[in-house]
Amino acid sequence: MDMATTLHQHLIDPEICIRCNTCEATCPVSAITHDARNYVVDAARCNQCLACVPPCPTGAIDNWRDVPAARAYTVLEQYGWDELPAALGPDAFDSVGAAPTDAAPAPVVQSPAADAPFAGAACGATVPPWSAAHAYVNLYGPKAARSSVSATVAGNVRVTDAGHDYDTHHIVLDFGAMPLPVLEGQSIGIVPPGVDASGRPHHARQYSVASPRNGERPGYNNLSLTVKRVLEDHGGRPARGVASNYLCDLRVGDRVEVIGPFGASFLMPNHPRSHIVMICTGTGSAPMRAMTEWRRRLRRSGKFDGGRLMLFFGARTPQELPYFGPLQNLPKDFIDINFAFSRVPGQPRRYVQDAMRARAADLGALLADPDSHFYVCGLKAMEDGVVLALRDAAAQAGLDWESLANALKMQGRLHLETY
Numbered sequence: 091m092d093m094a095t096t097l098h099q100h101l102i103d104p105e106i107c108i109r110c111n112t113c114e115a116t117c118p119v120s121a122i123t124h125d126a127r128n129y130v131v132d133a134a135r136c137n138q139c140l141a142c143v144p145p146c147p148t149g150a151i152d153n154w155r156d157v158p159a160a161r162a163y164t165v166l167e168q169y170g171w172d173e174l175p176a177a178l179g180p181d182a183f184d185s186v187g188a189a190p191t192d193a194a195p196a197p198v199v200q201s202p203a204a205d206a207p208f209a210g211a212a213c214g215a216t217v218p219p220w221s222a223a224h225a226y227v228n229l230y231g232p233k234a235a236r237s238s239v240s241a242t243v244a245g246n247v248r249v250t251d252a253g254h255d256y257d258t259h260h261i262v263l264d265f266g267a268m269p270l271p272v273l274e275g276q277s278i279g280i281v282p283p284g285v286d287a288s289g290r291p292h293h294a295r296q297y298s299v300a301s302p303r304n305g306e307r308p309g310y311n312n313l314s315l316t317v318k319r320v321l322e323d324h325g326g327r328p329a330r331g332v333a334s335n336y337l338c339d340l341r342v343g344d345r346v347e348v349i350g351p352f353g354a355s356f357l358m359p360n361h362p363r364s365h366i367v368m369i370c371t372g373t374g375s376a377p378m379r380a381m382t383e384w385r386r387r388l389r390r391s392g393k394f395d396g397g398r399l400m401l402f403f404g405a406r407t408p409q410e411l412p413y414f415g416p417l418q419n420l421p422k423d424f425i426d427i428n429f430a431f432s433r434v435p436g437q438p439r440r441y442v443q444d445a446m447r448a449r450a451a452d453l454g455a456l457l458a459d460p461d462s463h464f465y466v467c468g469l470k471a472m473e474d475g476v477v478l479a480l481r482d483a484a485a486q487a488g489l490d491w492e493s494l495a496n497a498l499k500m501q502g503r504l505h506l507e508t509y
Contacts, residue, residue: 091346096183097159100131104171105232106277107150108352110296111509113142115211115470123165125287127230127293130168147277147296147352148228158183172290174266192310208476214493214506219463221361222502223303226271231279231349238281238347239268243340244312249412257319257412258373259338260300260372263346264312272299272313272381275357275465275505278350280315282333293350295333298376298467302384315375316412356465356505358384365397365462367453369405369442369476373505374468375412377507378403381465382425397461399425400452404442404468406433426452442468443475447482454487456495463503470508477506 102113102122107129110297114129121135122142129150144150153174157163161182163175199333218225220259230239243264272278279294286292300306301314319338340346340378358366358381366385368378378401405411408431417427430445431437446453456462457480466476498504 095159095239096465097133097157097162098138099133099151099155099157099162099393100136101168102129102131102157103150103153103174104128104293106228107211107226108148108294108296108349110147110277110352112145112147113151116142116145116509118209118212120445125169127290128169128171129180130165131164132165141505145214145355147354148231154181161427167437188442197260208474211506213477213499213504215502215504216355217363217500217502218357219359221359221364222259222357223273223360225273225276225351225354225357227276227350227352229270229351234349238349239246239265241265241270241346241348243342243344243346245306245314245342246308246338246340249316249453250414253407256372257338258410258412259317259319260412261315261317261337262301262306262312263348264310264349265472266311268311270311270313270351271303272351273303273357274299274375276353276382278313278315278348278349279349279352280333280337281349282336283319283347286332289303292332296352297333298373298380299351300379302375302380302387304384304387306318308387316373316379316462318373322359355502356467357384358505359461359463359467361461363397363461365399365456365459367400367402367462367464368455368468369446369464369468369472371468371472372410372440373412374507375403378465379413382420382431386424388418398456399423400449400456402430402442402445403427404430404445404472407431407435441475442472443479446476446479450479450483450486453480453483457484458487458489460497460503462504464498465505467506467507468509473506480504 119135119137121132144237174304177508230236241263247260249260250256250258261420277298279296281294282292292504297315299313304316305312317337319400323329343456370378385396408414428445430440430442432439484491484494
C-alpha cells in the first residue's frame with residue numbers, strides 16, 4: 091500500500107452538524123470554513139491535529155473517509171452534501187496504486203511560534219469540571235432513535251426594553267411527557283419550519299438553555315431560551331435571521347421541533363464551596379442565568395454550601411441588556427454583579443474586560459483557588475480580551491500564567507463558548 095497516495099480525509103457530517111461554529115473557531119490552521127448551509131474541512135489545509143474534535147457538541151466533526159490523495163473531496167463538493175458519502179471500495183484505489191486504511195490519524199502537536207499573536211481559544215477546556223453532573227447528549231436528532239421532539243410554547247416574554255433595536259425574548263418550551271434532561275451550560279437545536287432558498291429543509295440552530303436542570307418552572311418538564319431577534323448580518327446589512335425571528339414571533343400554544351441536547355463540557359461544578367465566575371455579553375447570558383438560578387434554588391433549600399458567584403455582563407446600553415431588572419434584585423451577598431456598557435451617551439466605552447481589570451485583585455484570589463471555575467459566553471471578539479484580563483489578574487497576584495492556564499484547561503475550569 092502506498093500511503094503517499096492515500097488520504098484519511100477529515101470530514102464533517104452535515105446531518106448531525108448544528109452549525110455552532112465551534113470547529114471553525116477552534117481549528118489552529120483555518121482548515122474549517124462554511125457557507126450558508128454546511129461546515130467543511132479543506133483537505134489542503136488540514137493537518138489532522140484533532141484540536142477541533144473534543145469541543146464539537148454533536149460528534150459531527152469526528153468523521154473520516156479514505157480517498158486517493160489526488161481525488162480528495164473538495165470544499166465545493168462538501169458544500170453540496172446533505173449527507174456524508176459512502177466509503178470508497180478497493181476499485182477506487184487500484185488506478186492510483188493505493189489502498190484504504192483503518193488507521194486513525196495521529197494527533198499533531200501544535201507549537202505556536204514565539205511571535206504568534208495571543209490566542210485565548212487555546213486556553214479553553216474541552217472537559218467538564220470533575221464534579222459536574224452527567225450530561226445526556228444527542229437524544230433527539232437525525233441519527234438518534236427519534237429525529238426530533240415536539241415542544242409547546244408555554245411563554246414568550248421580551249426581556250429588553252421596548253422601543254429599542256435589541257429585541258431579546260425569554261421563551262419557555264414545555265415537552266409534556268417526552269423526556270429532555272438538560273444541565274446548565276447545555277444547548278438544544280431548534281428546527282425552523284419551511285425550506286431554504288434551495289428548497290431544502292432548514293438546518294437546526296443552536297441555543298443555550300437559560301433555565302436550570304429542574305426547568306424554568308420546577309417540577310415541570312420545561313426549559314427556557316434567551317433569543318435575540320436578528321435583523322442584520324455581521325456587515326450591518328438588513329437580513330432576517332430564520333430561527334431567531336421564528337422564535338421571537340411564537341405565541342403560547344405553538345409547537346416547536348427540537349433536537350439535542352448538546353454539550354458535555356461547558357457544565358457547572360457541583361461540589362460544595364466551588365466558585366463560579368461568569369463573563370458574558372448579550373444572549374451569552376443564557377447559560378449564566380441557568381447556573382445562577384440553580385445556585386439560587388440550592389441556596390433557598392439550605393442543602394448546599396455554595397461558594398462565590400461573580401458575574402461580568404456586557405451590553406451596549408442598560409436598555410439592551412437582557413434580564414437587567416431581575417439581576418438588580420438578586421441579593422448582594424449571593425452574587426457579585428459587574429455591568430459594562432459600551433454605548434452609553436456621554437460616557438466612555440467600557441467592556442467586560444475593563445470591568446474585570448477593575449476587579450483584578452478579586453479575580454486574582456479566585457484564580458489562585460483550585461475550587462474556582464470560569465465561564466465565558468458571547469461574541470467571539472471578546473474572547474482574547476477576556477483571557478488577557480485573566481492573565482493580567484494572575485500576574486498581579488504573583489501567579490505563573492503558563493502553568494495556571496494549563497491547569498485551568500486540563501481540569502475543566504476555564505470554558506469558552508463564543509460565536
